[in-house]
Amino acid sequence: MQILVIRFRFLGDTVLTVPFLRNLRRAEPEARIVWMVAPGDAEVVKGIPYVDEFIFWDTRKESDGRPGAHRTLAGKISFVRELRRRRFDKVYVLKRSFSSALMALLSGARRRIGFDTEWRAPLLTRRVAYRAKQHEVECFLDLLRADGIPTPDNHLETWLSPDEDAFAADFLERTGFKPGEAVVGLHPFCANPPRGWHEDDFVAVANEVQRRYGVRILIFGGKQDQGLAEKMRQRIAPAAVSLAGRTSLRESMALLARCTAFVCNDSGVMHLGAALGVPLVALFGPQSPAKFGPWTKNARVVYHAFPCSPCRQKFFTECAPSARGKPACMEAITVREVLDALDSLGVLPPAGC
Secondary structure, eight states: OEEEEEOOSOHHHHHHTHHHHHHHHHHOTTSEEEEEEOTTGGGGGTTOTTOSEEEEOOOOSOBTTBOOTTSSHHHHHHHHHHHHHHTOSEEEEOSOSHHHHHHHHHTTOSEEEEEOOTTOGGGOSEEEOOOTTSOHHHHHHHHHHHTTOOOOOOOOOOOOOHHHHHHHHHHHHHTTOOTTOOEEEEEOOOSSGGGSOOHHHHHHHHHHHHHHHOOEEEEOOOGGGHHHHHHHHHHSSSOOEEOTTTSOHHHHHHHHHTOSEEEEESSHHHHHHHHTTOOEEEEESSSOHHHHSOOSSSEEEEEOOOTTOSOOOOTTSSSOOOTTSOOHHHHTOOHHHHHHHHHHTOOSOOTTO
């Protein structure tokens, strides 16, 4: 049997798809399972044993100075032809868009299982209700259940190589970390900045955590975050170590796995921390933690629900920004609450040690 799984875009959603794929592989050990992802997303699940092949759907505006291979109409037609050539027997459409269900239909697969959203019911052979108040991991698993496939587990996973682990150990040693020293990671960034807690508050947490516990601070971020990460690093005493622009995604994952605790915004990196089993504190505002919170028992969520929560994230059309350019739901989170949540994890060394 040839099975296609459509779930592309966003690092966090890629991580949350793993329980679906594990349960599918258990039920179909002889099938060829192909996962349709966006370029770069497969890096986060490198080493996954439940998938035979990745197929890349590339609609980026630019890729190495050129549009993505499937951004043009000709590129899209070529991609659909490739899907049809593969003769898939079944397609699971984990995306909820009309276009993703249309792609499943055009693939030629006779069985097409997906969510009954966006007027796409006629394109699917098995339609599944999408539960807006249920965690996304369980929503994905609902597609398997509707198809008669058991789902005995739902935990996240990720895979690191010995070389990646060795890199993390060497990096920490080169940057002055002592063997066995407690490390607290911070991820103070978001693709959509208003969705994140203010950087001043992250700095305040970092300084107090270092003063109280004597731990070291790692700032996680991408190349685009370098400038702000460096400014934050300089305001933290003793100075934090910034990874922004210095490490690849896989290297950052290996370093995150070595953190004693992690404080982060609602982001894809939060889901990575959960998959790696790192004790974490996640800060939520515009989005519902019941729907997209860290899928782990080893986490604390700091969240204040407002009458408008969760919102459409069309920021400041429904609410006014604070003086610092944040929505009220993020400004409601205090440094004290985050410190208390971090302390309640029970993983940091005794105060003063």
